[in-house]
Amino acid sequence: MKKTIAFIIAALLALALFACGDNKPTTTSPTTQSGGTPTQSEIYFAPGGVRLEIGAPPAPALEALEAALGAPLDTFESESCALKAKDINYRYDGFVLTVTYPEQGEDYISGIDLSNDKYTVPGGVTIGSTEQALFADWGTDYEEKNGHYYFKKGMSVLHVAIANGKLAQITLEYDWKNA
Numbered sequence: 198m199k200k201t202i203a204f205i206i207a208a209l210l211a212l213a214l215f216a217c218g219d220n221k222p223t224t225t226s227p228t229t230q231s232g233g234t235p236t237q238s239e240i241y242f243a244p245g246g247v248r249l250e251i252g253a254p255p256a257p258a259l260e261a262l263e264a265a266l267g268a269p270l271d272t273f274e275s276e277s278c279a280l281k282a283k284d285i286n287y288r289y290d291g292f293v294l295t296v297t298y299p300e301q302g303e304d305y306i307s308g309i310d311l312s313n314d315k316y317t318v319p320g321g322v323t324i325g326s327t328e329q330a331l332f333a334d335w336g337t338d339y340e341e342k343n344g345h346y347y348f349k350k351g352m353s354v355l356h357v358a359i360a361n362g363k364l365a366q367i368t369l370e371y372d373w374k375n376a
Contacts, residue, residue, distance in 0.1 A: 240318070240319070240348075240350050240351075240353040240354070240355050240369055241319065241369075242292070242309050242311075242316065242318055242369055244262070244265070244266060244289065244291065244316050245262070245265030246265060247261040247262050247265050247266075249262075249294065249309055249369075250306065251305075251306055251307065251308070251352070251353040251369055251370065251371050252305050252307075252352060252353065252371060253305060253306050254303065254304065254305060254306075255296040255304050255305065255306050258294075258306060259287070259294075259296075262287075262289070262294070266290075269288055269289050269294075270288045270289060270290060271288050272285055272286060272287050273286050273288075274286070277299075277307075280297065280299050281299065281300045282297050282298055282299040282300060283298045284296065284297050284298070284307065285298065290315065291311065291312055291316050292309055292310060292311050292312055292315075292316060293308075293309070293310045293312065294306065294308075294309055295307050295308035295309070307370070307371050308368060308369065308370045308371070309368065309369040309370075310366070310367070310368045311323065311324055311366070311367040311368070312324070314326075318355060318367060318369070321334055322334050322335070322357075322364060322367070323364070323367070324364055324365070324367060325363055325364060326363065326364045327362060327363060328359050328362050328364070331357060331359075331364060335348050335355065336348075344358060344359050344360070345357065345358050345359075346359065349372055349375075351372075352371060352372045352375070353369060353370070353371065353372060354369070354371070354372050355367070355368075355369055356368040
């Protein structure tokens with residue numbers, strides 16, 4: 198029970214820190230394709246064989262996740278810091294999937310926070326991997342700020358926090374800075 202409460206608090210803090218950064222617009226929609234949906238990600242996460250991409254429509258992903266992993270452990274709602282929108286966070290064992298429901302436009306997957314070493318991102322790194330493994334897998338094309346590394350591909354970002362030489366947090370997020 199204590200681990201669950203600690204995880205929920207950590208997830209909420211992560212969302213507050215990562216989703217509400219000062220580099221995000223407050224009233225504009227994300228860069229979109231002709232259909233009005235965000236440009237899909239080149240960085241993805243595949244729990245249970247379900248490919249989750251930043252910018253992708255959530256309905257097929259949520260259905261596939263339920264079939265592969267079962268229902269989320271819980272869900273919680275928050276106001277989006279990036280848009281006039283509502284975010285719904287779906288917590289599974291090992292990760293939190295954030296879906297943004299804007300006032301205008303299409304719903305989309307806007308963030309994925311890994312919470313333990315149960316899953317990996319492409320390249321094989323996970324929570325607890327070494328800093329050296331991160332750079333071996335993802336290279337040196339990144340921005341670094343206060344121990345946080347940002348690897349960008351298309352309109353998505355792999356955001357990694359390092360503590361004591363190990364990956365302490367991994368977040369896949371929409372690149373609001375360049376939207």
